[in-house]
Amino acid sequence: MAYLINLAFTKVPGTWRWMLGIAGVPALLQLVLMFTLPESPRWLYRQGRKEETLVILRKIYPANEVDQEMESLRKSIDDEILLEGSIGEQGMLGKLKKAFGSRVVRRGLMAGVIVQVAQQFVGINTVMYYSPTIVQLAGFASNDTAMALSLITSGLNAIGSVVSMFFVDRTGRRRLMLLSLVGIVVWLAVLGGTFLGAANNAPPVSDLEMRPFANQTCPEYKPSVHWSCMDCLKAESTCGFCAHQGDTLRPGACLALSNSTKGMCHADHREFYSEGCPNKFGWLALLALGAYIISYSPGMGTVPWIVNSEIYPLRFRGVCGGIAAVANWVSNLIVTQTFLTLTKALGTAATFFLFCGVSFLALIVVFFTVPETKGLQFEEVEKMLDSKDYKPWKRYRPEVPLKARDIGLSML
Known part of the structure; x- marks a missing residue:
C-alpha cells in the first residue's frame, strides 16, 4: 500500500513531502485505536x-x-x-552478566544474533528501500515506470510472508532458512551478472548526437575520447545520458544534469537517463529481482524472528530478544546507509556481487551455528543447547519419556 500511495503522489507538487507526511495518517489511527486495547x-x-x-x-x-x-x-x-x-541480581548489568555466564544463553544468543544480522546483510532492505532506483539502474528511465515496477517487489514480499506460514512448521526453521539463502545467493549472482552485462553493452556517446545540445554538454566530455553511457553517468560534475531518438540502444548524447537539459531531451522525444543506462537486459534484472524476493521472504524474511522467539530460556528471553533486535536494526542501518555509496564507488554489478558473497558466507555460518527448533518445547531447546555433544547441524532428538516407552513396548 505504501508503494501505491507513493506512486499516486509522483505527479503532485512536493512529491516526497506528501509521501513522507501521509504516513502520519495510519500512525494517528493506531494511536486512537490503542486507547481501546x-x-x-x-x-x-x-x-x-x-x-x-x-x-x-x-x-x-x-x-x-x-x-x-x-x-x-x-x-x-x-x-x-x-x-x-x-x-x-535484577539490574540490567547483572542480568547480562548472568546471561553470558550461561552456555545455553551464549549458544542461543549466537544463533539468534547471526540469523538477525544475516537477514539484513543479504541486502533485502536495499531492494525494499531503493527498488525504484534499482529499476532505474536496470535501464528504466521514467520515475513513474520505476515506481510502478517497484510494486512487484513489495507485492512479492507480502505474498512470500504469507507463504511462509504454510511451510515453516512443515519444512522446519533451519531448512527453510538454508533453502532461502541458496536462492538468495543464486539470484544475487544473476543480478550482478545482469548489471555487468548492461554496463559492458552501454550505448556510446556520439559527437553527432551532441550537436543539438552544444551549450549543455557534460563538462568532462571530450570528442577525442571514446565514452559510453556508463562513463557519462560516472562523470564528476554529475551528467546524464540523452538517448537516441527512436532507439535507446543506439548512440546518444552526454549532457550536464539539470532540469533544463532534461526538458530539452524530452522535448526532442528522447529518454533521459541519470541512474542507469538503456540496455536489453532490463527485464532480466526485474526477473532476477522478483526471484530474489521470492527466495528471501518465506525464509530469511520471517524465520529469524521465529527462531528468536523459541531459542532463549524463559528467564533471559527479554534481554536476549532485545540484543538480537538491536543487532538486526544496526545491520539494517549499515546496509541501507552504504548501498548508494557502494553503487557509486564499485558499480551496481560489483555491489550485488558483494552482497552475493556475503550471502554465501551467511549460508555457511547459519549451517554451522543455527540449530533446528521445530517441534521442540522450550525445555527441550534448553537441554539441546546445554548438551555436551551439541552440534547445530544435527537434528536434536529429545528423550522419550519412560511412560511413553513402556506403552510402546507393551504395544509391540
Missing part, C-alpha cells in the same frame, strides 16, 4: 489485579475454559517468578 492478562496478574485479568480472559475464551486458562496463567507466572528469582 486492554492490558495484557499476564501483566495484570503479575500486578495482583486478578479480577481485571478474569474480565479480559472472559472476553477471549469460552466460559467453560476461563478457569482452566486462569490456572494455567497462574502456574506459568509462578514458574516465571521462580526462574527470575534464580537470576539473583
Whole structure:
C-alpha cells in the first residue's frame, strides 16, 4: 500500500513531502485505536489485579475454559517468578552478566544474533528501500515506470510472508532458512551478472548526437575520447545520458544534469537517463529481482524472528530478544546507509556481487551455528543447547519419556 500511495503522489507538487507526511495518517489511527486495547492478562496478574485479568480472559475464551486458562496463567507466572528469582541480581548489568555466564544463553544468543544480522546483510532492505532506483539502474528511465515496477517487489514480499506460514512448521526453521539463502545467493549472482552485462553493452556517446545540445554538454566530455553511457553517468560534475531518438540502444548524447537539459531531451522525444543506462537486459534484472524476493521472504524474511522467539530460556528471553533486535536494526542501518555509496564507488554489478558473497558466507555460518527448533518445547531447546555433544547441524532428538516407552513396548 505504501508503494501505491507513493506512486499516486509522483505527479503532485512536493512529491516526497506528501509521501513522507501521509504516513502520519495510519500512525494517528493506531494511536486512537490503542486507547481501546486492554492490558495484557499476564501483566495484570503479575500486578495482583486478578479480577481485571478474569474480565479480559472472559472476553477471549469460552466460559467453560476461563478457569482452566486462569490456572494455567497462574502456574506459568509462578514458574516465571521462580526462574527470575534464580537470576539473583535484577539490574540490567547483572542480568547480562548472568546471561553470558550461561552456555545455553551464549549458544542461543549466537544463533539468534547471526540469523538477525544475516537477514539484513543479504541486502533485502536495499531492494525494499531503493527498488525504484534499482529499476532505474536496470535501464528504466521514467520515475513513474520505476515506481510502478517497484510494486512487484513489495507485492512479492507480502505474498512470500504469507507463504511462509504454510511451510515453516512443515519444512522446519533451519531448512527453510538454508533453502532461502541458496536462492538468495543464486539470484544475487544473476543480478550482478545482469548489471555487468548492461554496463559492458552501454550505448556510446556520439559527437553527432551532441550537436543539438552544444551549450549543455557534460563538462568532462571530450570528442577525442571514446565514452559510453556508463562513463557519462560516472562523470564528476554529475551528467546524464540523452538517448537516441527512436532507439535507446543506439548512440546518444552526454549532457550536464539539470532540469533544463532534461526538458530539452524530452522535448526532442528522447529518454533521459541519470541512474542507469538503456540496455536489453532490463527485464532480466526485474526477473532476477522478483526471484530474489521470492527466495528471501518465506525464509530469511520471517524465520529469524521465529527462531528468536523459541531459542532463549524463559528467564533471559527479554534481554536476549532485545540484543538480537538491536543487532538486526544496526545491520539494517549499515546496509541501507552504504548501498548508494557502494553503487557509486564499485558499480551496481560489483555491489550485488558483494552482497552475493556475503550471502554465501551467511549460508555457511547459519549451517554451522543455527540449530533446528521445530517441534521442540522450550525445555527441550534448553537441554539441546546445554548438551555436551551439541552440534547445530544435527537434528536434536529429545528423550522419550519412560511412560511413553513402556506403552510402546507393551504395544509391540
